[in-house]
Amino acid sequence: MLRTEDKLVALEERVRTKRLTDPAKIGVAADRILRDSGVGRCFTTTIREGYFAWDFTAAALDYEERLLAGRYVITTSLDTDAASTADVVRHYKMLANVERRYLVMKDFLGLRPVHHRTEHRVRAHIALCVIAAVIEA
Numbered sequence: 001m002l003r004t005e006d007k008l009v010a011l012e013e014r015v016r017t018k019r020l021t022d023p024a025k026i027g028v029a030a031d032r033i034l035r036d037s038g039v040g041r042c043f044t045t046t047i048r049e050g051y052f053a054w055d056f057t058a059a060a061l062d063y064e065e066r067l068l069a070g071r072y073v074i075t076t077s078l079d080t081d082a083a084s085t086a087d088v089v090r091h092y093k094m095l096a097n098v099e100r101r102y103l104v105m106k107d108f109l110g111l112r113p114v115h116h117r118t119e120h121r122v123r124a125h126i127a128l129c130v131i132a133a134v135i136e137a
Helices: 002-016 023-035 058-068 085-109 119-136
Strands: 043-048 051-056
Touching: 002 023, 002 043, 002 051, 023 043, 023 051, 085 119
Parallel strands: none
Antiparallel strands: 043 051
């Protein structure tokens, strides 16, 4: 929390001293600070031309600590007729498993992003990824 506040204070100072005035760039900088902080939902920001302000929301922190601590929260746009809670959780776990395998495969094999121009090459790349995931599993 303190580290995030320090970064927001530094951003506020950059804006106050006119080193950063474009609202889009201020927003990108604020997003970079809050996105991976883990406490980003506990802060609100106000951004205008040459202006940046932030505020700590204690109610959001209380909500995070009391109600969500140690729990997974999964949201979906599907209603209960389209998918049950068990279906949503099962699909989420499958997705997490696929993502984990993909990360292991990319890290273990040292692969970099490959850009293909033809459908044949895209299909071949996907086939190799699937085969590697099966071998890894």
